[in-house]
Amino acid sequence: MKLTNKGRYAVMAMADLASNSNERPISLSEISIRQNISLAYLEQIFIKLKINNLVKSSRGANGGYTLFKPATEIKISNIINAVDEEVKTLNCKKHSKRGCNNKAVKCITHNLWDQLDQHINGFFEKVKLQDLTKQNQK
Amino acid sequence: MKLTNKGRYAVMAMADLASNSNERPISLSEISIRQNISLAYLEQIFIKLKINNLVKSSRGANGGYTLFKPATEIKISNIINAVDEEVKTLNCKKHSKRGCNNKAVKCITHNLWDQLDQHINGFFEKVKLQDLTKQNQK
DNA sequence: TTAATCCCTACTAAAAAGGTAGGATTTCTC
DNA sequence: GAGAAATCCTACCTTTTTAGTAGGGATTAA
Ligand code: FES
Ligand code: FES
Numbered sequence: 001m002k003l004t005n006k007g008r009y010a011v012m013a014m015a016d017l018a019s020n021s022n023e024r025p026i027s028l029s030e031i032s033i034r035q036n037i038s039l040a041y042l043e044q045i046f047i048k049l050k051i052n053n054l055v056k057s058s059r060g061a062n063g064g065y066t067l068f069k070p071a072t073e074i075k076i077s078n079i080i081n082a083v084d085e086e087v088k089t090l091n092c093k094k095h096s097k098r099g100c101n102n103k104a105v106k107c108i109t110h111n112l113w114d115q116l117d118q119h120i121n122g123f124f125e126k127v128k129l130q131d132l133t134k135q136n137q138k
Numbered sequence: 139m140k141l142t143n144k145g146r147y148a149v150m151a152m153a154d155l156a157s158n159s160n161e162r163p164i165s166l167s168e169i170s171i172r173q174n175i176s177l178a179y180l181e182q183i184f185i186k187l188k189i190n191n192l193v194k195s196s197r198g199a200n201g202g203y204t205l206f207k208p209a210t211e212i213k214i215s216n217i218i219n220a221v222d223e224e225v226k227t228l229n230c231k232k233h234s235k236r237g238c239n240n241k242a243v244k245c246i247t248h249n250l251w252d253q254l255d256q257h258i259n260g261f262f263e264k265v266k267l268q269d270l271t272k273q274n275q276k
Numbered sequence: 277t278t279a280a281t282c283c284c285t286a287c288t289a290a291a292a293a294g295g296t297a298g299g300a301t302t303t304c305t306c
Numbered sequence: 307g308a309g310a311a312a313t314c315c316t317a318c319c320t321t322t323t324t325a326g327t328a329g330g331g332a333t334t335a336a
Contacts, residue, residue, distance in 0.1 A: 008229055015246045036239035041326055060334025061280040091146055101174035108153045108270055116261055123257050132246055179295060198303025199311040
């Protein structure tokens, strides 16, 4: 399973966007400063967020990014998946009959990882971006 | 967060041990063949399992490993932790006041990762090695 | 026209993962 | 006592992934 800075940064940046936007686009340099993430790295992350229809961009001076849809409709899982950080706990291909280690049968721990997978993804499905905005932080 | 082959192998090997032992010690070469894991790599894993009192060893011919305590009393979290695969989703030090990125305050996503952490670790705490033995596989 | 901004591609340094290699030590069995 | 089977121990290595950096190009508001 993977969960690294890229995924964390993506969620941080989206939360920043959701917290600070009031219609106007937010530039990456703003986010870079507020969240202390390198601008060039942010750019790479936002390309993926854009491709996945989580944000839209406006170019040129005073440009920046805005959420593509309301923060109530964006799941954390959408963000994580967008930046290629799928939560993958299984070692084998999920929809194959074969197990890991090239065996013909699923291994003894397969069910465990499968359940964990559902457990984690269920969590990411439940939480919305809205839940992370300043307004909702206690 | 980390969850890689090492942790998976450790759980697999422990499940193998729990499934196949009838008092006599099980050698790593047996496990290596059954689970298709390199012997030398298994050795490294078992050193850690031993240090953490999850297995005990008997050296010499006919030696091998046995569970240190009943499979009903070994949690998956014990195994994962033993091989240094702690589930760590937070970027910052948990018990510090400082946030990630060296900020003085916890970041906007901190609570999310903290909850995820508890979610996953709760799962690993609930499941016992016994649940993975052949007898319990449907 | 200029500055701010997104867009795009390529490269790279450092760390982690996933082992391999080689030998030393212990203990059972013949 | 010799050999074989096993654990123990340390060092090294290769590949992949992570986490960026660098350098420019295209677009647009003022
Ligand atoms: S993880 Fe699916 S078969 Fe081992
Ligand atoms: S993850 Fe704890 S402060 Fe950001």
